[in-house]
Amino acid sequence: MSRLTIRPEIKDGESLSSYLMRACRANMVLYLDLLRHVQPIRSMDVFYRRSIRIDIMPQQKHDMKRLAMLIGQTEKSLFEMTYDSLRLKFNHYGLYFDESFLTLMPVLLESNKRKFCTHCLEENLGFQMLWQVRDIDVCFKHNVKLRTSCPICNHDQSYIHNNLGAYRCYHCENYLFSENQQFHEANEEYMHQRYDEWKYILDSKKRLFPGLVDGLDLQKTICITLIYILQLQLEESPTQYRYNLVSRLLRHDFLHSILRFINDQTSPQKVTFPQLMKILNKAKIRMIDFVEMKVPASYVNSIKSLKVQESVIRKCLSPWCITFEKSDALKEIPYTHFSSFKNQKFSNTSICVNCGIRYGLNMNTKQWLEIDTNIDLINNVVLMLWFDKSEKEIRISLDITYRKLYQALGYALRYNLLPDNKREIYMKYSQSDLDIIECFKELYSEATTITYKAQKWYGWHGIEFFYHFYNPVVQQYRWIEYTQKNKFINKQKVLKVQPHIEKTLNDILYLEEELTTKEIAASLDIEFINFQKYGFSKKVQEIKRQMQKQATESELFDKVQEYVKTMDQVRLSVFIITSGKAQMILRNPCLLWRIILPSSLL
Template identity: 30%
Template structure:
């Protein structure tokens, strides 16, 4: 029934995206794209054509009904993964995490395209949507995402997109001008981007990449970066180390991975063979216990000591560490089970939210004097659940100097511990857990609070749920799964050894440069030789850009010389200043060139006795009309520039 609705079913083109194929299918059968989507959509999830269609190339099996899609297109099911990012997302990041992480690497709102490819095939390629890809690998033309006539960004899926028209002004996209890239450095880097992304698509279907061990991958990236003196940003280093140590269930992003691999000159397939020595991993798992402070609870038997102080670490399965946004080194004293940490604002070691003082010096005296719970709450302005939490603690650890028989009503057992394990899986909030306990087990708030502060329950909340990161004694476990069959423990490394354990065919020389001439050349001589090479590279780039009358950007220079800002600050501060000087001079020079071209365009229109309007200026200058209308840059006070230019012509 569905199959009979379409008469023409073209073959899908190599590299074409699923959404592009549906656009072509709708166009060739003369039907609206919305009508076609209704035939293939997953009706249980997506009722109408909306923002969901933008994600069609990323997780198509969630958006379309596979049976209907295969019936309409006559395409094999395996082609859906081949022409979308779905397999890459699932196998690289995992289904749920990938939908969030991977979309940051790609453009999902606006459609990118190459004019020559559209003329030849009429297809929008999948890899064009990757943010770092800005050139067509076949024609070496700059990819467009906006209409040249009106400057409007093209949406990802639209009826006009299928007809190769702008959805705003209906201008034909195929008649717009192309910009061919001539910079050899840019071309080379863009072709490398294509190669990397094509490889990761291929590897996603390989058994070798069925499950990515991100802890191993993070260790490999750190090892390669350290051994090749690649300076990573602080947040990148922290992220990778946390992944390796199991303190975070984060993932190694493709952007970070590619930046390191391209710096070294190896590809994604070769990194699998890199073995990280255990001598490199071991320092990552050392816990600096000396940073932890002392117990400050007035009633604790271990007050003023670190003997029972244990740090609470993030888990690989759950990320719960209490109040990490306000405190560092969050720890618990296993003598009194009070939590402590370094306040990020005051940088002082203290009890979390001064809870110890609240219990011992505020609530306890009032409760001992027979003050009612309501009066205590009113006096101290405490939330009701906070008050019951404090009272439960006081009863559990028998801090009262007068007898109170409430705790005799509450009995702890292994069953209670199992019930708390169930409660803590859903939430770590005292209030939510208490509400759930009342609903599920019929516990009152005071009973729940008393049992909540039992040492076994607190031990389970602080450590058992975070297994895989920390032992209870505060010593980090080594990740056996990371080391088995992945790390050669028999390799002994000397102090200056950089890469003896890396066994990569024809790539060992990239890692084995351990300054062979160190006995002959000093560091000063090496830096001097490097400085000459860098200056030559900079002058080469400046000459190339000057001949083409193109602006020189700071980031472009850093990329060309393959050095980072921080590296130049440490070793070649004069080169860093030289680069800034070149970029500033280029900016001024480029402004003058643009202003000169604008005056020539005005002069041309005036001499030809044509009206000087933004649309005619945009045609001559080759810029979008909206750029002129906004009045920014050289187009600021355009009227004054026109009058001044005309006066100069008349005076001549």
């Protein structure tokens, strides 16, 4: 093949493949033929002639010197139409060498279909290199949506074909601009930002990553700068790492593994370049701001000091658990990295999936502890059962609510901790034909009065409820619930005496009027402190007064009836209770009381 005689002008921002296809068209040469002539014999595979590689890393499969000579351009100008500048930048930082660069790019670029703007093609502006970027879908110049299919026959256009140089469809051969795209109501500002971002990334003079943080390599510098810049979006010049801020912008498990990675622990997690771009883009942070960010030393130290905490010996502390003293079955409870439970702050909160007990690092004592006091509670209850104490005796001597007692009993039943004779008694609570998981799904979607609802819907006794609750599968499900965050959001919302809660309160009190406010709070699954704070206690008193009043009234009514009966017997049938009068008495027995009752009856 000899030099091409016609040399079309290179359009601004045009990709190499676009230019080559146009040049071939102008010289009546087939693009695939041209490429065949510049491929070394050892890699004559047709695949490469049809692929986007020519725009990503052309020198890998093509003789660039020969190609430049054939089309009468300089080698440099050919490379400028490709993503090779990005490869060189990566190489400078020691990242993504050759093969890994080739596997990285398809994550960022659409590499099968050709994207185009119909207006640009009509104006003969060539196929732009940046159109293939996945997060760019609008033409910068015309603000119309880029398309991949022929407007006439709707066939998607492959990346390379012989008609593209003439802007024609490979299938129906019509011009790809035969019908122009409607103007697109795009977020113009956002799209311009994406273009600017990519121009910055491809600019060989611009840095791609921030300068190294003292004592850290590039990967760790990237990680720590990313965490810092995210926190900076929510807090002015932070000096300390704060989990609850960063976790709003970064998935919690991702964040944890990055932290472990920074602190040299066995975590393979690094932030890949596409991940970095995606996170920055989502948080609306420009690449240049990221690159120029300097993380203050105090912030770096606060992340390094996490190492001490992270290496805490996490283990299960329940003596009856099959993974006692081991961490195998501990699962971290998300969104509770630093959480308060009963005024104690815990970090690294975890739940053992084998025994359902929650643990955490107590921030005051720096000890790995159980979060609740269930282990002691269960131990004590079981011990007293061995001494044949009744439920009532246990409740009184341990000074616990019914709910707590049932919780311990249900737990002990589930984990086979009961003495044999008691086991027989409680056995009945472990038999249910219901699909337990489905029941709990239903209960959790209610989210407020779980134990109470379980009794109402499934007829579960408190012990039965906790027996099922501590089913490992239910615990797993609960864990998933936590991860979906729903429960926490719901809980915030219900702290108001809403009509349905008032009704539930009523129902509870009518069933069991001896209940203390504390117990009611527990059965509604509301912290006692909130129970008082949000007016539940007041409501309970109100309902109790109402009930008292009704009780007194019905008691009086009984006495009235009694009196009337006595009167009847002595044949003083002055008051015959007709239905009308009975109703009157029902409505206002006090009145009647005052009028007719002799003082002897009081």
